[in-house]
Amino acid sequence: MGRAKSKEQNKFYNLSLSERLQVVSERANLTPEEEASLSGVGGLSVQLADHMIENVIGVYGLPLAVAQHFLINGREVLVPMVIEEPSVVAAVSFMAKLARSSGGFFASADEPQMIGQIQVLDVADAPTARCILLENKQRLLAEVAEIDPLLQRLGGGPRDLEVRLIETSPIGQFLVLHLIYDVRDAMGANVINTALERLAPLVESLTGGRVLLRILSNLADRRLARARVTIFRSELAFDQFTSDEVRDNILAAWAFAAADPYRAATHNKGIMNGVDAVVVATGNDWRAVEAGAHAYAARSGRYTTLTTWGKDEHGNLVGAIELPMAVGIVGGATRVHPVARTALKILGARSAQELAGIIAAVGLAQNLAALRALATEGIQRGHMALHARQVALAAGALGAEVSILAQQLVAEKDIRIERATEILTEWREKEK
Numbered sequence: 407m408g409r410a411k412s413k414e415q416n417k418f419y420n421l422s423l424s425e426r427l428q429v430v431s432e433r434a435n436l437t438p439e440e441e442a443s444l445s446g447v448g449g450l451s452v453q454l455a456d457h458m459i460e461n462v463i464g465v466y467g468l469p470l471a472v473a474q475h476f477l478i479n480g481r482e483v484l485v486p487m488v489i490e491e492p493s494v495v496a497a498v499s500f501m502a503k504l505a506r507s508s509g510g511f512f513a514s515a516d517e518p519q520m521i522g523q524i525q526v527l528d529v530a531d532a533p534t535a536r537c538i539l540l541e542n543k544q545r546l547l548a549e550v551a552e553i554d555p556l557l558q559r560l561g562g563g564p565r566d567l568e569v570r571l572i573e574t575s576p577i578g579q580f581l582v583l584h585l586i587y588d589v590r591d592a593m594g595a596n597v598i599n600t601a602l603e604r605l606a607p608l609v610e611s612l613t614g615g616r617v618l619l620r621i622l623s624n625l626a627d628r629r630l631a632r633a634r635v636t637i638f639r640s641e642l643a644f645d646q647f648t649s650d651e652v653r654d655n656i657l658a659a660w661a662f663a664a665a666d667p668y669r670a671a672t673h674n675k676g677i678m679n680g681v682d683a684v685v686v687a688t689g690n691d692w693r694a695v696e697a698g699a700h701a702y703a704a705r706s707g708r709y710t711t712l713t714t715w716g717k718d719e720h721g722n723l724v725g726a727i728e729l730p731m732a733v734g735i736v737g738g739a740t741r742v743h744p745v746a747r748t749a750l751k752i753l754g755a756r757s758a759q760e761l762a763g764i765i766a767a768v769g770l771a772q773n774l775a776a777l778r779a780l781a782t783e784g785i786q787r788g789h790m791a792l793h794a795r796q797v798a799l800a801a802g803a804l805g806a807e808v809s810i811l812a813q814q815l816v817a818e819k820d821i822r823i824e825r826a827t828e829i830l831t832e833w834r835e836k837e838k
């Protein structure tokens with residue numbers, strides 16, 4: 407093994423952990439404190455954790471990685487991802503690389519409008535009560551315009567009001583009022599729940615009914631994020647697979663998810679591998695995003711895929727994704743958790759809307775990675791390659807040795823630590 411660093415050795419994944427941190431730190435302009443927050447030293451302390459939730463006895467670590475090659479709306483984006491599952495980060499980075507020749511991902515997001523729900527029971531006549539609430543829309547909106555002066559200054563606030571009549575339910579008919587509130591750069595749960603509680607007495611006095619639930623809806627379909635990508639045909643062929651074969655197999659794999667909820671659940675799980683990893687890294691509420699995604703996937707009454715795949719007039723593969731994305735860059739853990747703060751800086755998202763679009767792009771890329779693997783060689787080969795890297799590392803391989811040794815183990819179909827040690831010993835003997 408030569409000493410000078412080859413191109414292969416310089417690849418991000420072949421760098422040592424501290425070299426990788428250095429690269430990211432320079433690109434994202436991290437301070438020493440921010441760097442320390444990633445090393446497990448200056449991260450979430452038990453003292454801070456103790457202020458975040460109840461009954462704290464410790465903190466729980468997960469790997470934080472950075473996905474490479476993402477070009478989103480013309481900007482180079484380093485994507486921090488927190489996930490325990492191997493292959494996810496490598497696979498998504500590879501897809502981001504394939505997307506570069508066509509200009510990468512194009513992402514957008516709706517205005518950050520959350521929906522809050524008020525359940526109104528026991529009205530004398532539901533259609534009449536509905537009319538009364540809508541007649542008083544401006545008064546109701548004014549009631550909650552000033553709950554957060556900072557948010558108001560930033561341009562947030564109540565936007566609209568809808569009243570729905572639930573015709574049939576286990577308790578019969580009732581009304582549901584939807585408050586639409588622009589929460590700007592916050593996830594918005596606190597703002598909207600406060601607004602709903604403020605609104606409830608006025609709703610009761612206007613309708614003569616009884617307000618029961620006052621809570622946001624996680625089906626945040628006023629706050630959709632979307633992304634699209636083109637993968638040139640020339641990027642699709644590999645090994646024995648032709649580009650048309652890869653594309654058409656991806657389309658057939660997607661069609662399976664589009665038509666069958668059993669497959670759609672797994673397909674969407676793969677999307678959420680990417681989505682959640684960024685949502686967690688940035689300190690956002692991944693249960694909220696999960697709930698919104700799956701409810702949105704079932705909006706037609708039949709659970710289906712969150713992505714679509716097709717081909718353009720040149721035969722290139724084109725894909726798109728759309729899903730609710732209630733994430734923020736201020737408030738909650740996004741600012742309290744030191745690692746989330748640093749992750750947000752690495753990502754460089756300047757607004758919640760930009761963050762939402764980036765997350766959608768990552769979800770789309772992750773879906774492509776899974777479909778491409780499943781529709782060609784299967785996912786086990788990639789998993790085995792990563793497993794082989796871990797075995798190589800455990801056997802003591804260093805730097806570039808790791809991937810070369812891993813490749814040899816895979817080629818020999820003998821991914822054991824004993825074999826890895828044998829090969830390493832042979833190499834070291836030769837070097838003497």
Ligand code: MEV
Pocket residue numbers: 491672673674675676677679776777780785
């Ligand atoms: C595994 O975490 C995710 C996949 O199952 C997704 C999919 O099947 O599309 C590979």
